[in-house]
Amino acid sequence: MTPNHHRTPAWFQQRLAVPTGPVRVVIDTDAANEIDDQFALAWALRRPDRLNIAGLYATPFSFAHRRPLLPQAPAGDPAFAPPDVGMERSFVEIHRMLDVLGDPHSRAAKARVFRGSLGYLPAPQQPLHSEAVDHLIATAREHGPNDPPLYVMALGCVTNIASALLLAPDLVDRIVVVWTSGFPSHAPWPNTSLNLEQDLWASQHLFDCGVPLVYLPGYHVGAQLRLSTPEAERHLQGRGPVGNELHRLFTHNPLWSILGQTGAEPYSWVIWDIICVAWLLQPDWVPSGLVASPRLGDDLRWVADASRPPMREAWGVQRDAIFSAFFREALGPGMA
Numbered sequence: 001m002t003p004n005h006h007r008t009p010a011w012f013q014q015r016l017a018v019p020t021g022p023v024r025v026v027i028d029t030d031a032a033n034e035i036d037d038q039f040a041l042a043w044a045l046r047r048p049d050r051l052n053i054a055g056l057y058a059t060p061f062s063f064a065h066r067r068p069l070l071p072q073a074p075a076g077d078p079a080f081a082p083p084d085v086g087m088e089r090s091f092v093e094i095h096r097m098l099d100v101l102g103d104p105h106s107r108a109a110k111a112r113v114f115r116g117s118l119g120y121l122p123a124p125q126q127p128l129h130s131e132a133v134d135h136l137i138a139t140a141r142e143h144g145p146n147d148p149p150l151y152v153m154a155l156g157c158v159t160n161i162a163s164a165l166l167l168a169p170d171l172v173d174r175i176v177v178v179w180t181s182g183f184p185s186h187a188p189w190p191n192t193s194l195n196l197e198q199d200l201w202a203s204q205h206l207f208d209c210g211v212p213l214v215y216l217p218g219y220h221v222g223a224q225l226r227l228s229t230p231e232a233e234r235h236l237q238g239r240g241p242v243g244n245e246l247h248r249l250f251t252h253n254p255l256w257s258i259l260g261q262t263g264a265e266p267y268s269w270v271i272w273d274i275i276c277v278a279w280l281l282q283p284d285w286v287p288s289g290l291v292a293s294p295r296l297g298d299d300l301r302w303v304a305d306a307s308r309p310p311m312r313e314a315w316g317v318q319r320d321a322i323f324s325a326f327f328r329e330a331l332g333p334g335m336a
Helices: 009-015 036-045 064-069 083-101 104-112 131-140 159-167 169-173 200-208 229-235 240-251 274-281 319-329
Strands: 023-029 051-058 113-115 150-154 175-180 213-216 226-228 268-270 288-292 310-314
Touching: 009 310, 023 036, 023 131, 036 051, 036 083, 036 104, 036 240, 036 274, 036 319, 051 083, 051 104, 051 131, 051 274, 083 104, 083 113, 083 240, 104 113, 113 131, 131 150, 131 159, 131 169, 150 274, 159 169, 159 200, 175 274, 213 274, 226 229, 229 240, 229 319, 274 319
Parallel strands: 023 051, 023 150, 051 113, 150 175, 175 213, 213 310
Antiparallel strands: 226 268, 288 310
16 A cells, blocks of 8 residues: 555644644553563553543564574463464553552553454455454544544554554544654664564555654664663662562563573663653653655665655654653552
8 A cells, every 4th residue: 555645744744743732542562572561551541641541452462483583592481472362461461550550540441451453464455353453443533634633652563553544544644653663764774673573564554554653763762761770679669569560570571581581680671662651741852853754675674765755753862851750650659
């Protein structure tokens, strides 16, 4: 599918303007993948004054395609389970984190958690139906083409989102996708990013369908959001149920087994997904600009094309400001 060229640059510029107040959001997350999604969920759900969260979607994930690159990983590790298992684990993890948060706002959100796709797109242009996809389409259609958009915070692969866009192309006029993944669009290297490479056809459709996209590169923008062991001990441990749970996740990372780590050595970890929350709360923390959206080749490399519609791409991140706000806002008792 080619981009919607009838939409003018001025239309994209208006749709991709940085948010200045409260916005309506759905969150698409592979919450059981590692630990960063839980940080992002905690922060987003602690800010109902700015983020009106209309839905939480579990997205599929699996490290099975990376198995040959991880010879030290034990056989049967949960990380290598099929993507439908990853989706179901994420569905359960979303509910678990809502229980940890425990405030009335988070408890109410449990009615808005939906299972996503059982796998990746089987072929280009072939969507997958799921509860999450149906909810996304219905929720987006509550926003007229001239209304403020529904923001879709994408914290994993974009199977659910691409499926919704394929089934309901009118969503292009109703949503803005905020996604973290991959390298900057000018980088020459293959995008060896889990969010992007798991479902290449879905990722390609996201760039080709003309949906307004806020692209927050993981390398090496989001990668600056690295949390160290001393910081986790100082700012998470002993900071109530949420702080203690995030500290437990930080010190018991589920990916250690496939990476050959034990946690005994000094370490740090990138809390990738909070970049999406940070951009929606305070865009100045994640400076960005409009660039022509690239094509994504079958070899995972960007292909520049100045004739394509613009997207908003981040080029920096205010690491200290983001973590300061996170520690201040995500760990407290929450807002009823």
